[in-house]
Amino acid sequence: MIPGVTEAVETSRGDEGTTWEIRRDGAVLGTASAGVRRGGTLVNQLDVPVADAAVSFDAVLEALRERGEESVALDVRADDPVLTAAVDGRGLTLGATQMLLDLAVPVAEPPRVTLRPMGAEEFVAYRAHLVTGYAQDLVDSGAVTDAAAALEASEESTQDLLPDGVDSPGQHLWTPYDGDVPLGILWVFVEGTHAFIYDIEVAEERRRRGYGREILDAAARAAVDLGARELGLNVFGFNEGARALYERAGYATTQRTYRIRF
Ligand SMILES: CC(C)(COP(=O)(O)OP(=O)(O)OC[C@H]1O[C@@H](n2cnc3c(N)ncnc32)[C@H](O)[C@@H]1OP(=O)(O)O)[C@@H](O)C(=O)NCCC(=O)NCCS
Known part of the structure; x- marks a missing residue:
């Protein structure tokens, strides 16, 4: 000693x-x-x-x-x-942030965006996009270093969360629309009073026009309708734009994740 x-x-x-x-x-x-x-x-x-x-x-x-x-x-x-x-x-370096919105605070109805349930055919394309995109996020965030291992982890978690596609228990997959124009995707899980946004995305060519915020607000309202009192999400550390969006929408940070390499 x-x-x-x-x-x-x-x-x-x-x-x-x-x-x-x-x-x-x-x-x-x-x-x-x-x-x-x-x-x-x-x-x-x-x-x-x-x-x-x-x-x-x-x-x-x-x-x-x-x-x-x-x-x-x-x-x-x-x-x-x-x-x-x-x-x-x-x-x-921040790896990821967990954030939470208190759904007791009313959220205004989004002026342009409506949610339509994702169809089985849309899901096939979305699933492929999700698996490759999440694998890339795992690598970019530093959570996994090997690209093949990241792809395997992504496929496994997708299968765990969405075993029955759009009919998976507790999972709600929507395509947000402005009129008849599809804008991206929204995926929310609801269990009892807790809801969680697994994915929110605006098509690249439609970003920075306020759609992300409207989809987020639509998600909060849908979660309330499904019985939730709080809405959580996880955002990778490199995704500063998304974190800014959530902060502006009133989400509080509940946990930060870091990785230290020796
Ligand atoms: C994150 C995302 C959904 C935002 O959608 P969007 O339609 O561009 O968002 P909005 O136009 O509603 O932005 C609202 C506010 O959020 C913040 N914001 C959004 N994107 C930002 C960016 N790239 N950089 C900095 N701030 C950003 C700004 O404060 C913005 O307000 P402003 O445009 O008046 O400055 C979109 O960039 C996206 O689909 N990204 C890829 C998928 C993704 O990362 N999803 C989040 C997973 S956690």
Whole structure:
């Protein structure tokens, strides 16, 4: 033991993840734990005094580096002051943001956009576009480095979420229209009072004309009609335009995800 040095001492490790005790000069400062996401390590809990957050996190990173990990993912909830203090000021690149809209606040009816359920034929084309697009997003966000692995992960998650295409339980796929002009796509999942936007897209040639915002508003109204009280979504860190759109529409950030490569 080196005096004054903060160490992360592994207390358990298994298929589900790892736990550590954070110690300084033999005294226990607190604990940290990590789970597993896509086969890699995901640090999701650091329970130490806020003042010790940064050095404790350094100790966890050192323990992971020593055991040969190449990178680590990190989920930082907005209501977690310890992990927030641990990552702030490190200049990390944002991997993704989870955002949430409180549906108790009324959303105005969009003036131009209406939603029509996606047909089975439209779905075939959309599914192919979705699988390749999401695989590319996984690579661009740094979540997966290998293109073939990203494609496989994308196909698997698409199959999991949409096993029965447009009839998959809880899933709502729409084509938004302005009059008779199709604008893009909207895919929302609803379960009880929680709804989640899996995909929202405006055709490239129709962007920056306010359609994205109208589709977002149509999604909120549809989610309310389906019984939801909150509407969540996940936006990749590189997608600053989409994040700006959601912020302007009143979405709050609930969690940020980062990746640190050693
Ligand atoms: C994100 C997306 C849906 C936005 O659609 P859109 O029709 O262009 O959005 P809007 O015209 O309604 O934009 C509303 C506001 O959002 C913000 N915004 C939208 N796109 C932006 C961009 N590329 N850069 C910066 N701000 C942007 C702006 O504040 C904009 O207002 P402004 O045009 O008055 O400045 C569209 O860019 C898209 O389909 N992208 C590809 C798919 C995608 O990334 N989907 C989001 C997945 S999380």
